[in-house]
Amino acid sequence: MAFVPVDIREALPYLNATLRGALYNPAVPALSWRKAGHFVVFQADRIAVSNVEDRQAAVDEVDGLVKLVNRAWERRNEIEPDFEARQRPAPMAAFKLLPGTNCRLCGQPTCFTFALKLIAGQQKPAECPPLLEPAYAGQLAELQAMLGDMPAFR
16 A cells, blocks of 8 residues: 555546546545556555565556556546546345355356355456356346446456
């Protein structure tokens, strides 16, 4: 985690408009985003990054993210800010759209475990073979609509 010397909350709607799959919560304010295997969180006074190899890699990653924030802010006259709050769907909502067979063909012990991993972006709907059967086409479409622009499904 790195603290930034200025309050970046006003830049978050511009990042929300430009970062595909970002999840924005203006009440906090915070914006989370997945980038190349890293989970990134922008808050008013800090930027946090997960899954970084070492300290130098973290410094390099944060430097790149600060540049990203600065570019978005510099281009704010060209960007329509997006103030819409987006959050991950609830795992139970995803679970209700799965076949419920607990067949383990996805590699998970239960459909609920698969739903948890689906919402976390660790699995994709296509990894559930029964969901790809014609009988579940409507549920698959609903699930894909629910997942929308989540980073794992780009």
